[in-house]
Amino acid sequence: MEQRLRLHHNLVREIMVCTLCRLHEARKNPVPGEGPIPSRVMIVGEAPGRKEDEAGRPFVGQAGRLLDKLLALANLSRSEVYITNVVKCRPPGNRDPRHDEIAACMSYLSRQIQLVEPEIIMAVGRIAGATLYRMAGLRWRGIRADRGKLVYGTIAGRKVGIYATFHPAAALYNREILPLLEDDFRRLGDILRGNKGRSLLDFL
Numbered sequence: 001m002e003q004r005l006r007l008h009h010n011l012v013r014e015i016m017v018c019t020l021c022r023l024h025e026a027r028k029n030p031v032p033g034e035g036p037i038p039s040r041v042m043i044v045g046e047a048p049g050r051k052e053d054e055a056g057r058p059f060v061g062q063a064g065r066l067l068d069k070l071l072a073l074a075n076l077s078r079s080e081v082y083i084t085n086v087v088k089c090r091p092p093g094n095r096d097p098r099h100d101e102i103a104a105c106m107s108y109l110s111r112q113i114q115l116v117e118p119e120i121i122m123a124v125g126r127i128a129g130a131t132l133y134r135m136a137g138l139r140w141r142g143i144r145a146d147r148g149k150l151v152y153g154t155i156a157g158r159k160v161g162i163y164a165t166f167h168p169a170a171a172l173y174n175r176e177i178l179p180l181l182e183d184d185f186r187r188l189g190d191i192l193r194g195n196k197g198r199s200l201l202d203f204l
């Protein structure tokens, strides 16, 4: 097995038995993330919900079905992208993950980025946006200000594009968000098409 796949396998095994924060107490299953390694695109959500906690897989509920449709607007299928979350275990009652929980889980995300080597990380929702901007040393001004913008930063020693958008779950209860989310995913497709065969990093 390629070294990188072996390291990913080890990482998943660590997450499966992780007790670094209190979220392990109520989880049914940790949700490490999944997808091809390497991948041009990495999708990072907030945290597993009820369905994800039951399945041990990211974005399998209603928000996940919308995510699949949005990916299709970018000409991507789920099997082509690596999908994970900022925290790997479900916060009770789907509350926001707390700062200490995000901090405890951050090294897993950082190692995933090292292994997946994405050109673009799509941060879905304000928690993912704020976390990835912070990891890259960028100033986060909020989801409405920073969504739909491709910015560059360095995470785990790698230059990477970060592209934040709304969380699909937000569009399920606020329909005004849906067209904006669709625009952001269409533009992701344009960016990837424009750069096919070249690394986005060649454009820096």
Ligand code: URA
Residues within 6 Å of the ligand: 045, 046, 047, 048, 049, 052, 057, 058, 059, 060, 061, 063, 064, 085, 169
């Ligand atoms: N919402 C998220 O942020 N992540 C999931 O995996 C599911 C719903």
